[in-house]
Amino acid sequence: MSKTPGAVGQGPLSISNLYNFSLRYGVVVAFILLIVISVILYPGFLRAENLLNIYSQLAIIGVMSIGMTYVLIIGGLDMSVGGIYAATAVLVASLATKMPIPLAMLAGILLGLVCGIINGILVTRFRVPAFVATLGSGSIFTGAALVYSKAQPFFVYDDAFQWLGSGYIGMVPVSVILLALLYTISGVVLAYTTYGRSLYAIGGNMEASRLSGMRVNRLIASTYAISGMCAAISGIIIASRLGQGQANIGATITLDVIAAVVIGGTSLTGGQGSIWRTVIGGSFLIILSNVFDSLSLSPYWQSIFKGMIIIGAVMLDFYTRAKLAK
Amino acid sequence: MSVETAGSYQTSSVPAIEITGLMKRYGQFYANYDINLTISAGEIHSLVGQNGAGKSTLLGILSGRVSPTSGTVRIFGEELQYGVPRASARAGIATIYQELTIAPNLTAVENVFLGRLIARSGFVSFRRMKERYGELCRMMGVDIPPTAIAGELSMANQQILEIMRGLNRNARILILDEPTASLDVPERNALLKTLRSLREKGITIVYVSHHLEEVLEISDRITVMRNGEKVATKPREHWTKASMVAAMMGKEMGLDIIQTIADEANYEYEFGDEVLRVENVTIPSVIEDIGLSIRQGEIVGIGGLIGSGRTEFVRAIFGLEPHSSGRMWVEGREVKWPRGPRTAMGYGIALAPEDRKHQGLVLELDCRDNINMVDFGKVSKAGFYNKNAASAIASALADRFGLTRPVDTLARNLSGGNQQKVLLSKVTNLRPKVLIVDEPTRGIDIGAKIEVLKLLRQLASEGMAVIVISSELEEVVAVSHRVLVFSKGRLVKELNRKDEINVANILHHAFQGGHR
Numbered sequence: 001m002s003k004t005p006g007a008v009g010q011g012p013l014s015i016s017n018l019y020n021f022s023l024r025y026g027v028v029v030a031f032i033l034l035i036v037i038s039v040i041l042y043p044g045f046l047r048a049e050n051l052l053n054i055y056s057q058l059a060i061i062g063v064m065s066i067g068m069t070y071v072l073i074i075g076g077l078d079m080s081v082g083g084i085y086a087a088t089a090v091l092v093a094s095l096a097t098k099m100p101i102p103l104a105m106l107a108g109i110l111l112g113l114v115c116g117i118i119n120g121i122l123v124t125r126f127r128v129p130a131f132v133a134t135l136g137s138g139s140i141f142t143g144a145a146l147v148y149s150k151a152q153p154f155f156v157y158d159d160a161f162q163w164l165g166s167g168y169i170g171m172v173p174v175s176v177i178l179l180a181l182l183y184t185i186s187g188v189v190l191a192y193t194t195y196g197r198s199l200y201a202i203g204g205n206m207e208a209s210r211l212s213g214m215r216v217n218r219l220i221a222s223t224y225a226i227s228g229m230c231a232a233i234s235g236i237i238i239a240s241r242l243g244q245g246q247a248n249i250g251a252t253i254t255l256d257v258i259a260a261v262v263i264g265g266t267s268l269t270g271g272q273g274s275i276w277r278t279v280i281g282g283s284f285l286i287i288l289s290n291v292f293d294s295l296s297l298s299p300y301w302q303s304i305f306k307g308m309i310i311i312g313a314v315m316l317d318f319y320t321r322a323k324l325a326k
Numbered sequence: 327m328s329v330e331t332a333g334s335y336q337t338s339s340v341p342a343i344e345i346t347g348l349m350k351r352y353g354q355f356y357a358n359y360d361i362n363l364t365i366s367a368g369e370i371h372s373l374v375g376q377n378g379a380g381k382s383t384l385l386g387i388l389s390g391r392v393s394p395t396s397g398t399v400r401i402f403g404e405e406l407q408y409g410v411p412r413a414s415a416r417a418g419i420a421t422i423y424q425e426l427t428i429a430p431n432l433t434a435v436e437n438v439f440l441g442r443l444i445a446r447s448g449f450v451s452f453r454r455m456k457e458r459y460g461e462l463c464r465m466m467g468v469d470i471p472p473t474a475i476a477g478e479l480s481m482a483n484q485q486i487l488e489i490m491r492g493l494n495r496n497a498r499i500l501i502l503d504e505p506t507a508s509l510d511v512p513e514r515n516a517l518l519k520t521l522r523s524l525r526e527k528g529i530t531i532v533y534v535s536h537h538l539e540e541v542l543e544i545s546d547r548i549t550v551m552r553n554g555e556k557v558a559t560k561p562r563e564h565w566t567k568a569s570m571v572a573a574m575m576g577k578e579m580g581l582d583i584i585q586t587i588a589d590e591a592n593y594e595y596e597f598g599d600e601v602l603r604v605e606n607v608t609i610p611s612v613i614e615d616i617g618l619s620i621r622q623g624e625i626v627g628i629g630g631l632i633g634s635g636r637t638e639f640v641r642a643i644f645g646l647e648p649h650s651s652g653r654m655w656v657e658g659r660e661v662k663w664p665r666g667p668r669t670a671m672g673y674g675i676a677l678a679p680e681d682r683k684h685q686g687l688v689l690e691l692d693c694r695d696n697i698n699m700v701d702f703g704k705v706s707k708a709g710f711y712n713k714n715a716a717s718a719i720a721s722a723l724a725d726r727f728g729l730t731r732p733v734d735t736l737a738r739n740l741s742g743g744n745q746q747k748v749l750l751s752k753v754t755n756l757r758p759k760v761l762i763v764d765e766p767t768r769g770i771d772i773g774a775k776i777e778v779l780k781l782l783r784q785l786a787s788e789g790m791a792v793i794v795i796s797s798e799l800e801e802v803v804a805v806s807h808r809v810l811v812f813s814k815g816r817l818v819k820e821l822n823r824k825d826e827i828n829v830a831n832i833l834h835h836a837f838q839g840g841h842r
Binding site: 192193194195196197198200201204205207208209210211212213214215271272 | 646668671677679688691700702705709752
C-alpha cells in the first residue's frame with residue numbers, strides 16, 4: 001500500500017511497528033528468556049568458566065553452521081556436512097601419525113574443500129537439486145570414510161594433536177577462540193563485502209542476478225566449498241578433541257547444524273539471514289540442551305524437542321515473511 | 327431495497343453486489359475509504375485506477391482474502407461472511423487472477439474439475455465430466471478439446487478454463503483482475519467475446535484493467551478509483567479515455583503528454599555514428615534472419631504481437647538465447663556473438679527485462695543494492711562494499727529517474743512505477759551504449775508511464791541508443807524514431823518516416839506477416 005488518505009503519523013513506537021519488530025527479532029527475545037531460565041535453574045550459569053564450557057561444546061556445530069548459513073543464503077542446502085565432517089576426522093587422524101600435524105590438518109581442510117566443490121559442481125553445472133545432490137554425496141563421503149578406515153578408529157596419542165580440540169590459551173579453550181574468530185570473519189565477509197552482497201542477491205533472485213552479469217554458478221559453488229571447509233574444520237576439532245578419528249560420528253550432526261541456522265532465523269528460501277543470527281541460533285541450541293541435561297531429560301526426549309523446535313522455527317519464518325510482506 | 331414476493335425469489339431485482347460504507351485500514355493507511363457501490367446482476371462493471379488506488383483491496387474483500395475494517399458487502403441481498411474465501415465462493419463469486427492457477431500437466435477437463443472431480447463410488451467418471459464440460463463450453467461459446475494438456479493451450483484458453491472452473495462451481499459473479507495483460511490482440515478479442523456471451527447468460531462480471539480502450543469497449547458501467555476512494559461511477563457512454571485518465575489522476579494531463587512526447591519526436595534529429603549492428607540473427611524455429619542497425623541517440627521501437635519473436639530477438643542480442651546465432655558489430659568492429667549476459671554487458675549493451683519481479687529486481691534487497699548489483703566492484707574497496715559510495719551512486723541515478731522513495735527502501739515495498747525506475751537506474755548504471763527495454767510500462771500507472779517514456783527520450787538525447795519493445799503500441803509510436811515490425815519470427819517492415827509510424831500501420835504489418 002502506498003500513499004492513501006488518512007495517513008496518521010508514523011511514530012516509530014506504534015503497536016504494529018512493535019509487533020513487526022518482535023517478529024523480526026523474536027529469536028533474540030526467546031534467547032534472552034532462555035538465559036533467564038538457565039540462571040534460575042543454575043545460578044552459576046553466567047560465570048565465565050561455565051560459559052566457556054558451553055561454547056566449547058558449541059564449537060563443532062558452530063563452525064559447521066557458518067558454512068551452512070552461506071549455503072542457505074544463496075537458497076541452497078548442504079546435507080553432506082555430516083559426511084565431510086566424518087571423512088575429515090578419519091583422514092586427519094590417520095595422517096597425523098605419519099606426517100607433521102599442521103600438514104595433516106591442512107590435508108583435512110583440502111579434503112573438505114574438494115568435497116564442497118564437488119557439491120557445487122553437482123548443483124550448478126549438472127543442475128541436481130541441492131537436497132538430493134548433497135544427501136547423495138554425503139552418503140558417498142561417509143561410505144568412503146568407512147571403507148578407508150575399515151570402520152576402525154584411528155588413534156592419535158599426541159598432546160600436540162589434541163591442543164586444538166581440548167587445549168587452552170589462558171582459561172579459554174582453543175576451540176572457542178577458533179569459533180569466535182571464524183564467526184567474526186564470516187560475519188564481516190557476509191555483511192560488508194561485495195561477495196556477501198552478491199550472495200544475498202543470488203538467494204533473493206537468481207535470474208535477476210544472472211541478468212545483472214554476476215557469475216552466478218561460480219558464486220553458488222563457492223558457498224558449498226566454504227561449507228565443505230567448515231565441516232572439515234569441525235572434523236579436525238572433533239578428531240583432535242577425542243584423539244581419534246572415526247567414520248560413524250556424522251550421522252545426526254547435519255540436522256543439528258541446520259537447526260542452529262534456521263533457529264537463528266536465516267531463511268530456508270534464500271536471500272535472507274546473517275551470521276549473528278546463526279551465532280544466536282547455535283547458542284540457543286546448545287544452552288537448551290544444557291538446560292535439558294540439568295533437568296535430566298533423556299536424550300530421546302531431547303531429540304523430540306529438537307525436531308519440534310526446528311519445525312517451529314521454520315513455521316515462524318514463513319509466517320513472519322508473509323506478515324512483513326504485506 | 328427489494329421487496330421479496332413470497333415464494334418467488336427474483337434475483338434480477340436484487341443487486342448482485344451492494345457495497346456500503348466499506349473501509350479497509352492497514353496500519354495508518356486506508357486502502358479503501360468509505361466505498362459505496364452497487365453492481366446489478368448481469369452487468370459488466372469495470373474498476374479502473376492507478377496502482378495503489380484500492381482496486382486490489384476491494385477485489386480482495388469480495389473474494390474473501392481480505393477482511394474489511396468496517397462497512398458491509400451484500401451479495402444478492404445477503405451479507406458476505408468476510409475474510410473467508412470459501413464463503414465468497416459459496417456466495418457465488420469466482421475470482422480469476424492475473425497469475426493463473428492452472429495445473430499445466432493435467433488435461434483441460436481435469437483442470438475445470440480440479441478439486442471437484444465427478445466420481446461414482448470412488449471412481450472418477452470421465453464420461454459425466456465431459457458432458458458437463460461440453461455444457462460449460464457451449465455456455466462460454468468456446469471449443470477447447472477436453473483432453474488437451476492445459477499447459478500446451480494458449481494463455482487465453484487457459485484463462486477460459488479457469489473461468490469454466492468458476493462457473494462449474496455455480497459462480498454468478500466473475501471477478502477478473504487484469505485478464506488481458508499477457509494476451510495478444512486476437513486472444514484478447516476472443517476473451518472479450520466470451521465475457522459478452524456470459525453476460526447474456528446473466529453472469530455478473532467485475533473487470534479490472536489498465537487497458538482503457540478495452541474497458542470502454544466491454545463495460546456497461548465504469549467506476550474510477552483514486553487513493554482508496556471511489557471517484558465516480560458512470561455508464562460507459564459517459565466516459566472517454568481522457569475523462570477516465572483525468573479522474574484517475576485528479577487533474578487533466580496524461581494523454582496530452584504522450585502526445586507531446588510524440589510531437590517532440592517529429593523534430594529532425596541528428597543521430598551519431600552506428601553503435602550496434604546485428605545481422606542474420608536466428609533462433610531455430612523462433613526467429614529467422616533478422617538484422618538491426620542503431621545509431622547514437624536513436625530510439626528504435628519493435629512492434630509486433632506477443633509470440634512474434636521480439637522478446638527472443640533482444641534476449642539473443644543480450645546473450646540469453648543459447649541456440650541463437652548471428653553476427654554483431656559494436657561501433658563498427660565485429661565482435662563475437664554473445665553467449666552470456668556478461669559478454670553482452672562487456673560490449674556496452676544493457677537489458678531491462680520484461681518481468682520486473684522475476685528477472686529484474688531482487689525484491690528482498692533495497693534499491694541501493696539493486697542499482698549497484700550490476701557491478702559491486704565499482705563501489706567497493708579491497709572487496710569491502712562501500713555503502714556510502716553505493717548510496718551516492720544510487721541516489722544520483724534514482725533522483726534523475728524520479729524515484730519518490732529513499733534508496734534504502736526494499737524493492738518489495740515499491741509501487742510498480744518506482745520498481746521500474748529502480749530497474750532503469752540499475753541497467754543504466756554502467757552507462758551502456760545500447761539500452762534495450764522490454765515492456766517498460768507494463769502494469770504501472772499512467773503517471774509513471776509518462777515519466778518512463780520521457781526518461782527514454784532523455785537518455786537518447788544524451789547519446790544512448792535505445793531499443794524499445796512494448797505491447798502498448800501507442801507508446802512505441804510516441805517514443806520511437808523508427809519502428810521495426812516483427813511477425814511470426816521475421817522482420818516484415820521497417821517504418822522510417824514519421825507519417826508512416828502509427829498504430830494502424832504497425833498492426834497492419836504485424837498481422838500480415840508470412841507463413842511459417
